[in-house]
Amino acid sequence: MNHHKIWTPVRTNIRNKLVAGTLALIPIVVTYFFLKAFIGFFDRMVSPILDPLIGFHIPGLGLIISLLAIYFLGLLLTNILGRSLLTLFEKWLNYIPLVRTVYQTTKQVASAFNIKQTGFERVVFVEYPRSGAWTLGFVTGQSKGKDGTVFLHLFLPTTPNPTSGWALFVPEEDIIPSEMSIEQGLKALISGGAVAPAVTNLHSRTHNKSSLQNSQK
Helix, strand or coil, X not given: CHHHHHHHHHHHHHHHHHHHHHHHHHHHHHHHHHHHHHHHHHHHHHHHHHXXXXXXXXXXXXXXXXXXXXXXXXHHHCCHHHHHHHHHHHHHHCCCHHHHHHHHHHHHHHHHHCCCCCCCCEEEEEECCCCCCEEEEEEEEEEECCCCCEEEEEEEECCCCCCCEEEEEEEXXXXXXXXXXXXXXXXXXXXXXXXXXXXXXXXCHHHHHHHHHHHHC
16 A cells, blocks of 8 residues: 555656656657758759769758848849849739639738738737627827827738738727737737737726726725
8 A cells, every 4th residue: 555655656757757758859859850851852952953063962051052042032022123023923823823823822821921010009909890809900000080089090900811901090998908019919810819828908898897887986
C-alpha cells in the first residue's frame, strides 16, 4: 500500500514532464522542418545553375540569391515602368480562365497581408451588423455634427481579406475602445478571430444597464 502511494505521484510527475517536454518540442520540430523545406525549395531552383559554376553546393545560397531577386523585383515594381509591365502581364493572364482565377485569388490573399496601416489611429469595437454583435473597426478620423456630437470615422474591413470594407460615421459614445494595437487588430481580422486576445474590454448591454442602475442608486 505504501509502495503504491509513493509510485503514484512519481508516475504523475514523470507523465507531466513528458507532456510538457513534448508540447515544447512540437513547435521546435515543426519550425525546423518548415525552415528546411523553405530553404530547400529555393536551393533546388538555383542549385542546378550555380553548382556546376562553382563546383560544389552551398546550403542556403539559393535562399540568399532568391531574396536578392525578390528585392530587385520589388524595386522594379515600385516604379512606373515596373507597374506598367505588371499591368500588361495581368491583362495577358485574364485571357486564361483557370490561371486568371488562381492568380486573382492569390493576389487578394497577398494583398490582405500587405494592407497599409497608414491612417489607422486605433482599434475599437462597434456594434455591427446588429444589436448585440460587435466587430472591429479602425479609427481614421473624427468630426462634429451640428449639435456638437462627436463622430468617429471608422473603416470596417471584411475578413479574411481586409482590403475591402465599409466606411461608417459612428457617434463616439456608441463605440467601445480596444486595447489592441493596429497589428493585433489586423491579425484578428485576417485569421477570422482565431488570433485574438483571450480577454477584451467588451461588455454586454445588460452589464451596461446594471452599471447605470448601480450608479444612480
